[in-house]
Amino acid sequence: MSVPDDHVTRLVGGDADQEERTVEAALRPRTLAEFVGQERLREQLSLVLDAARARGRSADHILLSGPPGLGKTTLAMIVAAEMGVPLRITSGPAIQHAGDLAAILSSVNEGDVLFFDEIHRMARPAEEILYTAMEDFRVDIVVGKGPGATAIPLELPHFTMVGATTRTGLLPGPLRDRFGFTGHLELYEPAELELVLRRSAGLLDLELKGEGTGEIAGRSRGTPRIANRLLRRVRDFAEVRGNGVITGDVARAALKVFAVDELGLDRLDRAVLTALCKSFGGGPVGLGTLAVAVGEERETVEEVAEPFLVRAGLLARTPRGRVATPAAWSHLGLAPPAQTAFGRGFDEPDLFSAADGA
Known part of the structure; x- marks a missing residue:
């Protein structure tokens, strides 16, 4: 069973392009049987x-963790669809005051699924209200201030909280403990991404050849969201500069135009590696210095580029800063210097402080 569009309430709207959001929504699996991977x-x-349905009760609270783009939001929608109940969507950054959360909780109906994206970014005062809401299905509304303040208990209907986080370690222990089930999503293998792409191509009515599927899957960083995004960009190229059929040659040509190389590195990734190798001899170099060198914010380099570069074995984080691995030099077609950070002692003097490299 799928949740009809009018049963999905987005309590906090996003500013993504409406057309792109519509296409992404159309590609989302609607049931667990349709969901590819994460066996x-x-x-x-x-x-x-199944156990919750058999008991005729709401499912336990569910926490989903893992890198972005693996399907946490999709699984929250599937939970609501499988239970046959409405889904209400909000996000941690939008909840900055206890009153914000109290207003959302007071509007939840019996059996609803309440999805909190980026739950680790919720304000601490709101989290304390969430503890009793999740465990006792009650919220204490404080009326007045100072010695005359009074707490009025508000009983809540039983609901299922689904929290999504990319950083489980930032969740307080008491909040983690209140989830009855915690699931972690792993990065996808290329073969699984090929299944995702073939399903998406069918929904988009695209002719996708085997080699084209492999080219896109191999450059998708193990992430279905990226795979579907690249598929749409390759589709644009095939329709404008080809006959609409996505072959291996078409996929390679398209991804070259969109600056995605054979490992899935984009412009920012290559800029980070190039600056690290050419400007700083492979490092170590501090994160702040590296961000200035590529003209990006520190947070952008740390949260957007670094995770994939580290997983790909192209960059290492050390106590003294970021270091290019031998694989990074090889990928850029550069010859590493005779002595790199991997070959010299870390007690040697360096231009960059440990604080900058943290």
Whole structure:
């Protein structure tokens, strides 16, 4: 069963392009059976939901963790669809005051699924209200200030909280403990991404050849969201400069135009590696210095480029700063210097402080 559009309430709207959002929504699986990959997590979720339906009760609260783009929001929608109840969507950054959360909780109906994206970014005062709401289905509304303040308990209907986070370690222990089930989403293998792409191509009515599928899957960083985005850009190229059929040659030509190389590195990734190798001899170099060198904010380099570069074995984080690995030199077609950070002692003097490299 899928949740009709009018049963999905977005409590905090986004500013993404409406057309892109519509296409992404059309590609989302609607049931666990349609969801590709994450075999163990799908089996675990299926048991949790089947047991809740058999008891005629709301499912336990669910925490989903993992890198962006793997399907946490999609799984929250599937939970609501499988339970046959409305889905209400909000996000941690939007909840900055206890009153914000109290207003959302007071509008929840019996059995609803309440999805909190980026739950680790919720304000601490709001989290304290969430503890009793999740455990006792009650919110204490404080009326007045100072010695005359009074707490009025507000009973809540039973609901299922689904929290999504990319950084589980930032969640306070008491909040993590209130989730009855915690699932972690792993990065996808290329073969799984090919299944995702073939399904998406069918929904978009695209002719996608085998080699073209492999080219896109291999450059998608193990992430279905990126795979679907690249598929749409390759589709644009095939329709404008080809006959609409996505072959291996078409996919390679398209991804070259959109600056995505054979490992999935984009402009920012290559800029970071190039600056690290050419300007700083492979490092170590501090994050702040590296961000200035590529003309980006420190947070952008740390949160957007670094995670994939580290997973790909192209960059290492050390106590003294960022270091290019031998694979990074090879990927850029550069010859590493005779002595790199991997070959010299870390007690040697360096131009960059440990504080900058943290």
